Amino acid sequence: MTSTPQRHQHPEPGHHPGHGPGPEHGQPQSAAAQGHSHGHAHGHSHGHSHGHGPATPVSAHLRKVIAAILVPFAAAVAAGLIVLWPGGTPDHKAHERTGLGFDQQTVAGRVVKVEEVDCADVNAQPQQPIEPGQDVTNQQSAAGGPGSGEKTICEKATIEVTSGKDKGRRFEEIVQPNASRKFSAGQKLKLAYAPKAPKNLQYSVSDVDRAMPMALLAGLFALAVVAVGRLRGVFALVALAVSFGVLTLFILPAILQGSNPLVVAVIGGSAIMLIALYMCHGLTARTSVAVLGTLVSLLLIGLLGSLFIGWASLTGNTDDQTGLVHGLYPDIEIRGLLLAGVIIGSLGVLDDVTVTQTSAVWELRAADPTAGRRALYAAAMRIGRDHIASVVNTLVLAYAGASLPLLLLFSIADSGVGTVATSELVAEEIVRTLVGSIGLIASVPVTTALATLVVCADRAPEGGAEQGGRTSRSGRGRRRRARGR
Structure with missing residues (x-):
């Protein structure tokens, strides 16, 4: 022809x-x-x-059905934000600072000069690990201590306070040869200030000032997102800023002021989910299906987390930071804080899975408008199985990487696998990982089923809507061309 x-x-x-x-x-x-x-x-x-x-639009009837579910949910989230809004971060002046960990008053400082000195002249004795069978005398001799006849070189750093009421004051910091942190002239530092200490001991080095490299890395990240994602990348960055704002202005202050951590996490996480998904992917039925799939999965994670955290008798008070927070704010429910962390930590990966599955269903339907619900669901699930296999592995490795020093300590102790896995330190991470992974796994069939129901619910009548007519005529055109060939 x-x-x-x-x-x-x-x-x-x-x-x-x-x-x-x-x-x-x-x-x-x-x-x-x-x-x-x-x-x-x-x-x-x-x-x-x-x-x-x-994306192919759905009918007005389906949009009304979806809105009837999500509008009350969004209204409940907004009401929860209003009721639990803390009105700002707690006033740290209301209690005494401990001066431990992050609960320190800090000022800026810089290294003026660094010079080498004999450790003995500044009364600094390097500490060396004691090997089995070695007494203290042998240790001191090996370290260049008294009786060794060898000079041990230390570094004396002169540090200047560059902010605060004592700007311009200088003090000295001795760095031993086996110290992990070294100083260099001109290096910017963060200094801890202890007002009740003697004047010559009020300032000490707390940390290195990393503002410049961190800001540069953040700029490179934003540039990469915008360069590849273009306008959608810009929306993603705005959504990221909003999510960080909800976390720092609502979730953290509300928990510190005594609100139930689980309730705060659910409301704050739901707000982040709604804002991030609709801002990045548009106010469409496809995004709404992803929101519904994420919501169902979050509810499952919350239920499983609450059940197994209580059943395993996990307290959540397993590190110095948690103990410090509980000491400063005794009213905080630490177990609820653990569950809140599980929910918030799973939210970001859930968004990725549900959006991907919804998009897969929509695109498969667009590629073959004649596919039935069963065939469409099966094809989308094949995509979902590949995705979930890699995501679960990523989640497990992420938690393992964060807990790597802890795992190394257990390896050094040569403890059995059962002993390590059931200790609270490791059991907490196992429960966090497995509960989040179950929620991720469940999100695939749930979101796929919801998306399949939505895209297959509309049946365009003969001579109906423009989109339906276009699809029908396109199918007849393809069949005629096939017969012609």
Whole structure:
């Protein structure tokens, strides 16, 4: 079957392909030519719209059904934000600072100069680990201590306070040769201030000032996101800023002021989910399905986390930071804080899985509009199985990497696997990992089923909506071309 050149040209505005006059001669085409041109034009338009255009819209009825579920949920989240809003971070002046960990008053400082000195001249004795069978005398001799006859070189750093009421004051810090942190002239530091200590001991080095490299890395990250994601990347960065704002302005202060950590995490996490998903992916039915899938999975994670944290008798008070927070704010429920961490930690990966599955269902439906619910669900689940296998592995490795020093300590202790796994330190991470992974696994079939129901619910009648008619005519056009070949 041959075709003339004008049959492959796009129709002019105002002309329906195959029904108006020819673009060159102004004469009607034959029925076969009309069918060929009609099928080709609509087939091309259909494929182009799904390959590069927006997602196929759903009917007004389905949008109302989805809205009837999500609008009350969003209203409940907004009400929870209003009721539990802490009104700012707690006033640290209301209690005495401990001066431990992050609960320190800090000022800026810099290293003025560094010089080498004899450790004995500054009364600094390097500490060396005592090996089995070695007494203290031998240790001191090996370290260059008294009786060794060897000089041990230390570093004396002169440090200047560059902010606060004592700006310009200088003090000295001795760095032993086996210290992990070394100083260099001009290096910026964070200094801890202890007002009740003797004047010559009020300032000490707390940490290194890392503002510049961290800001540069954040700038490179933002540049990469915008360069690849373009406008959507910009929205993703805005959503990230909003999420961080909800975390620092609502979740953390509300927990510190005594609100139930689990309730705060659910409300704050739901707010982050709604803002991030709709801002990044648009106010569409496809995004709403991803929100529903994420919500169901979060509820499952909350229930399982609450059950197994209580059943395993996990207290959540397993590190110095948690103990310090509990000491400063005794009213905080530490076990609820652990469960809140599980929910918030799982939220980011859940968003990725649910959005990917919803998009997969929509694109599969666009590629084959005639596919039934069962075939569409099976095809999307094949994609989901590949995705979930890699995501679960990523989640487990992320928790293992964060707990690597702890795992090394257990390896050094040569404890059995059962002893290590059931200790509270490790059991807490295991419960956190497995509960989050179960929620991720469940999100795949749940989100896929919801998306399949939505995209297959609309059946365009003959001569109905423009989208339905376009799809139907495109299918007839493809069948005619197949018979012609």
